[in-house]
Amino acid sequence: MNTLVKSVIDFIVETYNSYSKSMQIFFIFLAVNIFLFMVFAIQILFWGLGYTDMNNIFAMGVWIIGDLGLVSLGGGAFFTGFFLYMLRVDKLEPIINSTVLIGFMCYLFTFVFLVFDIGQPLRAWFGYAYPNWGTHLMPQSMLTEVVFCLTFYFCVLCVELIPVVLRHKIIDAIPAFHYIGHYLHRLMWIMAAAGTFLSFFHQGSLGGGMWDVLYGKPGWFRAHHQFFFMAIVAATAGGTSFMTLCPYIAGKVMKKEVAPMETFQTLAKISGAMFIFYTTFRIYDVYTMAAKYVPSFDRNYLDIWGGYYGIWMLVFEFAACFTAIAMLNIKKFRDQEKFMVIGISSGVAAIIMSKLYVVLHGFSIPNFPWKSFAAYNPTIQEWFITTGGLCCMIAIYMIMAKWFRLFPHLDKHEHHAE
Amino acid sequence: MNTNETHVTQENKMKRRWGMAIDLDKCTGCGQCSIACAQENNLPIFEDDSDQPKRVAYLELMKVTNDRDAKYPNVEVTFIPKMCQQCEGNDPSNPKPPCVSVCPVVATDVGDDGVVSQVWSRCIGCRYCQVSCPYEARAFNWWKPRHEGSFKKSLNSDVSVMSRGTIVKCTFCSHIWKRERDKAVAQGITDINAVLYTPTCASSCPTGAIVFGDLNDPDSEVSKLSKDKRAFRLVHTIDEKPEDEKKRLMKLKDYPNPKVYYLSSRQWVRDMMRFK
Numbered sequence: 001m002n003t004l005v006k007s008v009i010d011f012i013v014e015t016y017n018s019y020s021k022s023m024q025i026f027f028i029f030l031a032v033n034i035f036l037f038m039v040f041a042i043q044i045l046f047w048g049l050g051y052t053d054m055n056n057i058f059a060m061g062v063w064i065i066g067d068l069g070l071v072s073l074g075g076g077a078f079f080t081g082f083f084l085y086m087l088r089v090d091k092l093e094p095i096i097n098s099t100v101l102i103g104f105m106c107y108l109f110t111f112v113f114l115v116f117d118i119g120q121p122l123r124a125w126f127g128y129a130y131p132n133w134g135t136h137l138m139p140q141s142m143l144t145e146v147v148f149c150l151t152f153y154f155c156v157l158c159v160e161l162i163p164v165v166l167r168h169k170i171i172d173a174i175p176a177f178h179y180i181g182h183y184l185h186r187l188m189w190i191m192a193a194a195g196t197f198l199s200f201f202h203q204g205s206l207g208g209g210m211w212d213v214l215y216g217k218p219g220w221f222r223a224h225h226q227f228f229f230m231a232i233v234a235a236t237a238g239g240t241s242f243m244t245l246c247p248y249i250a251g252k253v254m255k256k257e258v259a260p261m262e263t264f265q266t267l268a269k270i271s272g273a274m275f276i277f278y279t280t281f282r283i284y285d286v287y288t289m290a291a292k293y294v295p296s297f298d299r300n301y302l303d304i305w306g307g308y309y310g311i312w313m314l315v316f317e318f319a320a321c322f323t324a325i326a327m328l329n330i331k332k333f334r335d336q337e338k339f340m341v342i343g344i345s346s347g348v349a350a351i352i353m354s355k356l357y358v359v360l361h362g363f364s365i366p367n368f369p370w371k372s373f374a375a376y377n378p379t380i381q382e383w384f385i386t387t388g389g390l391c392c393m394i395a396i397y398m399i400m401a402k403w404f405r406l407f408p409h410l411d412k413h414e415h416h417a418e
Numbered sequence: 419m420n421t422n423e424t425h426v427t428q429e430n431k432m433k434r435r436w437g438m439a440i441d442l443d444k445c446t447g448c449g450q451c452s453i454a455c456a457q458e459n460n461l462p463i464f465e466d467d468s469d470q471p472k473r474v475a476y477l478e479l480m481k482v483t484n485d486r487d488a489k490y491p492n493v494e495v496t497f498i499p500k501m502c503q504q505c506e507g508n509d510p511s512n513p514k515p516p517c518v519s520v521c522p523v524v525a526t527d528v529g530d531d532g533v534v535s536q537v538w539s540r541c542i543g544c545r546y547c548q549v550s551c552p553y554e555a556r557a558f559n560w561w562k563p564r565h566e567g568s569f570k571k572s573l574n575s576d577v578s579v580m581s582r583g584t585i586v587k588c589t590f591c592s593h594i595w596k597r598e599r600d601k602a603v604a605q606g607i608t609d610i611n612a613v614l615y616t617p618t619c620a621s622s623c624p625t626g627a628i629v630f631g632d633l634n635d636p637d638s639e640v641s642k643l644s645k646d647k648r649a650f651r652l653v654h655t656i657d658e659k660p661e662d663e664k665k666r667l668m669k670l671k672d673y674p675n676p677k678v679y680y681l682s683s684r685q686w687v688r689d690m691m692r693f694k
């Protein structure tokens with residue numbers, strides 16, 4: 001036993017030493033974050049949500065922003081899968097494994113954050129046991145729809161991830177695993193179709209439908225299917241940008257060509273096209289909010305922006321959207337790596353801002369005329385659980401990139417090198 | 419099926435629709451209602467309860483002034499006791515409070531007497547209902563509920579003690595009604611509409627500012643007060659609109675339509691209900 005522990009430690013130290021100084025600092029940063037994540041996780045799970053800055057007015061905070069962001073950006077997995085397996089855009093093949101892994105982690109950590117967020121984590125299964133169904137097959141509560149669709153889609157992602165794991169050099173050498181991996185891979189189009197179907201529902205319900213049904217709240221209420229579909233379009237636009245950005249950064253860090261430039265550009269182009277839809281939809285959304293929905297509360301659209309979360313959020317979001325549209329749709333820009341990266345980064349920023357808008361702006365609006373705008377300042381526990389979760393994701397991604405066949409494109413070069 | 423249940427005939431079908439009317443001109447802001455509510459409903463009592471946004475209270479006594487910058491003698495103050503407003507949505511015959519349809523586990527529901535219930539042993543603490551409530555009437559147990567010192571001895575056995583991480587709220591003291599009904603059944607009266615009751619806040623108010631009763635009964639005091647010209651509802655501006663406009667707006671969306679009415683003859687108090 002001792003020798004096993006010793007060899008594991010030796011292996012970690014050896015791997016750590018094989019990296020440059022800056023990477024070593026980054027590893028320490030990851031480790032500290034993950035450690036504090038575990039410490040504060042125990043505190044929150046055992047002693048409750050009193051340690052957060054959430055309260056009866058600002059009832060949800062950074063974790064729900066994380067959930068909305070992760071699901072929306074992770075939603076790029078279903079859209080990329082849809083293009084590759086259903087529309088046969090084969091140029092996307094080199095990054096599909098990375099896409100599936102990111103999707104898997106985004107959904108996994110959505111569940112993790114949800115467990116922290118609910119007051120009674122041990123009752124989480126009530127969501128399946130006592131769902132709030134309405135008439136027919138339609139769930140009454142949007143959260144019921146979220147719970148079921150997230151779970152099913154997470155299962156789909158697990159199945160999609162299996163071939164990536166089975167393609168590991170050692171595992172692939174075992175004939176049984178090799179064939180399972182091979183046939184699962186051939187069945188991927190079914191998974192992609194199921195994933196697309198399920199994704200449509202939970203993207204819409206978590207990102208939009210969950211908020212727009214709140215008819216007592218002027219920051220959120222609007223026509224149900226308006227915000228619902230806008231959230232789906234947001235996921236297709238921002239998710240694809242995110243799925244381009246992650247492997248791109250991985251390639252820069254690994255100093256290798258993880259996928260051909262053409263692959264990045266193809267996905268960036270899809271993202272750019274979706275951003276045109278999203279921005280148009282969003283302009284319409286702002287217009288209807290200002291002209292129709294907020295006035296139905298006898299309030300003025302501009303008056304519900306205030307406190308820390310002013311109209312600047314909207315300006316920022318649109319600026320990022322227009323940058324993404326320009327950089328990703330104009331061929332001259334997209335073909336230049338620098339501009340393409342600005343484009344996809346802006347795309348990701350736009351979607352993150354739109355989620356910050358939903359939560360921070362929505363909660364800040366006073367419910368009574370004699371009250372002022374509410375503010376929220378996450379505590380150290382909330383910060384480290386969030387950043388620790390993200391660091392776990394980065395660590396898993398790095399491990400998979402190093403030891404698994406995350407980027408099949410690399411094989412070609414390695415074989416050449418050998 | 420229980421034989422008693424098979425006797426649900428037309429006359430013992432639920433006729434009640436509980437509501438409340440609070441006369442702000444009578445309220446002195448003494449806080450008795452809020453204390454009585456906390457005692458009756460086993461609300462947790464912490465040594466330091468000054469963290470208001472995290473406090474667990476069903477009844478909040480909101481202090482509202484005419485103008486924050488006003489100086490004596492121009493300052494006017496009113497206290498607004500605010501609890502769950504037992505919303506109905508646009509159609510009272512098919513109540514749809516903002517908070518009920520959103521709950522993923524049916525831990526909150528609206529009864530046939532119009533009271534919105536809350537079952538904290540079912541609640542998973544997602545706080546979605548709290549987000550949906552426009553009246554900030556729901557409280558979350560951010561900390562493990564405590565009853566310091568001798569307060570433990572005064573716990574009410576009709577109300578289950580709440581647990582950490584769940585949402586709680588005012589249910590118009592529906593346990594008192596149940597207690598009254600049980601008493602009636604013991605005397606052989608099985609008509610569910612035979613008994614009336616009074617929630618603790620109403621019975622404890624020294625000035626009689628809070629009136630409780632059946633809104634479906636046109637002769638009840640609460641019914642009459644709800645139609646008084648001094649009556650209004652909290653931040654419910656649709657009430658002031660002309661009929662046509664009301665119809666148009668109600669097509670666009672549901673309105674909370676609360677069953678708690680407030681009364682005041684002071685114009686500034688009524689003006690306060692509107693966002694400028």
Ligand code: SF4
Pocket residue numbers: 501502503504505515516517518534550551552553554555556587674
């Ligand atoms: S006041 Fe709030 S908790 Fe009460 S019924 Fe209305 S929405 Fe629900």
Ligand code: SF4
Pocket residue numbers: 520521522523524525526540541542543544545546547548584585
């Ligand atoms: S906090 Fe409890 S009652 Fe409220 S919606 Fe969630 S599970 Fe339902």
